[in-house]
Amino acid sequence: MSAGGASGTGILRTLFRSEQGGHEQVVLCQDRASGLKAVIALHSTALGPGLGGTRFHPYAGEEHPEEAALLDALNLARGMSYKNAMAGLPHGGGKAVIIGDPAKIKTEELLLAYGRFVASLGGRYVTACDVGTYVQDMDVVARECRWTTGRSPEQGGAGDSSVLTAFGVFQGMRASAQHLWGAPTLRGRTVGIAGVGKVGHHLVEHLLEDGARVVVTDVRPEAVERVRAAHPEVEGVADTATLVRFEGLDVYAPCALGGALDDATVPALTAKAVCGAANNQLAHPGVEKDLAGRGILYAPDYVVNAGGVIQVADELLGFDFARAKAKAAKIFDTTLSIFDRAATDGVPPAAAADRIAEMRMAGGGSGGDGAEESYG
Known part of the structure; x- marks a missing residue:
């Protein structure tokens, strides 16, 4: 879906249009002290808490980068609902997008602020890594939010999904x-x-x-x-x-x-x-x-x-790589x-x-x- 030039009214229509949206909850996050601007989208929790990664991306070249980020989060969250359902996981679909160039603005303070926003959802959304975020980032986020997966093995996590x-x-x-x-x-x-x-x-x-x-x-x-x-x-x-x-x-x-x-x-x-x-x-x-x-x-x-979401979901059970790999192998069937x-x-x-x-x-x-x- 193209986001260029979308109006505020157009975004609201997207949020509530069943064939493209139908999302349960969308949270716009801003922390002025750290410079955090983020979107957390929950598409469905019918099968359980929404589970999906955190994308950190600048949306460079977009006429309206914030709108592009919102539409990306909506599409990705919807995709996670379908992915988790097909993987047989007890999770719905959620996704987060942090707006900006991670090479320039990613800081510990920003990640901690993001963790507080995820924690404020009380477990309705479980986060993980995605484009622009890594295991060490999730270790930082987890300091503010227990609903964090994709952490390092040293922190009890599944590591690189x-x-x-x-x-x-x-x-x-x-x-x-x-x-x-x-x-x-x-x-x-x-x-x-x-x-x-x-x-x-x-x-x-x-x-x-x-x-x-x-x-x-x-x-x-x-x-x-x-x-x-x-x-x-x-x-x-x-x-x-x-x-x-x-x-x-x-x-x-x-x-x-x-x-x-x-x-x-x-x-x-x-x-x-x-x-x-x-x-x-x-x-x-x-x-x-x-x-x-x-x-x-x-x-x-x-x-x-x-396979990646199967890996991080297993982390919530107490990670066992052999068990997670056996589940991922079923993607063939x-x-x-x-x-x-x-x-x-x-x-x-x-x-x-x-x-x-x-x-x-x-x-x-x-x-x-x-x-x-x-x-x-």
């Missing part, structure tokens, strides 16, 4: 390979990854171990250089536009920010499948039909990238079941996943693995 996010995306790719080519492996296939940050770097390693050919790009050349220094066999290309047109590409993996699949990208894609870690990959309603029309298999983003449901219903996989998630939310969580667990 990108580990199981990448593992889950890899399981989604294996399911895509099973559906398309009859075997759950990427061996001999070419996979293009757009964005090799925290998640993308781990994903590269899974794919190389599986015998795939890997091609990468990133808006930061140093990120590509870091991957290629560790794995010289990985190929780098100049930009995403080059990657989506890469000859012989089997799987395209968007692993940066949202809106990666748009009206310019989909017609240019050479890949036979899309499976990546980015949230909100479909730029607007109807893109899923465009993908299906071109015969491109789409693994719904919020299904395959749920979940993704396959969505492909089967889509074929049966004659709809794109994104629509099939939405139907299942909405049924779970409407039913209070029945039918999802792990949905009976209590986090106390």
Whole structure:
């Protein structure tokens, strides 16, 4: 969704419009002393407290950065409701956005102020890491807010959630390979990854171990250089536009920010499948039909990238990595079941996943693995 030029009235309409909003609660946070400006959005608590990460982003280039942040938080929170439902977690959807360049304004005082705002919600929202925030940041936030996950192991936390996010995306790719080519492996296939940050770097390693050919790009050349220094066999290309047109590409993996699949990208894609870690990959309603029309298999983003939220949710039980990884491994079966449901219903996989998630939310969580667990 584009946020540029949105009016205050337009934002209010978005907040209450059921097909795009319908959020239970939206909190605008400002702490003048620390410079904090943030949005916390709770989409649904039907399955339990909202759980989702904290994005720290400047929204540079936007005409109205605060409005862009609000709309991003709304979309991300809604996506978390669907993600947590499909992952079988006893959690609803929430998300927070801190506005500004983390390299310039992130301070301990700002993070503590943010923690106080999260704490003021009394447990309705449980926060974690996202783009621009890290484990050490969550350790600071946790000093003011006990509803904080993604903390360091030294503080009793699960550590870097990108580990199981990448593992889950890899399981989604294996399911895509099973559906398309009859075997759950990427061996001999070419996979293009757009964005090799925290998640993308781990994903590269899974794919190389599986015998795939890997091609990468990133808006930061140093990120590509870091991957290629560790794995010289990985190929780098100049930009995403080059990657989506890469000859012989089997799987395209968007692993940066949202809106990666748009009206310019989909017609240019050479890949036979899309499976990546980015949230909100479909730029607007109807893109899923465009993908299906071109015969491109789409693994719904919020299904395959749920490994990270599975990891941080397990932290609330007293973190056990083996237990969390076993849950994340089930993303393979979940993704396959969505492909089967889509074929049966004659709809794109994104629509099939939405139907299942909405049924779970409407039913209070029945039918999802792990949905009976209590986090106390």
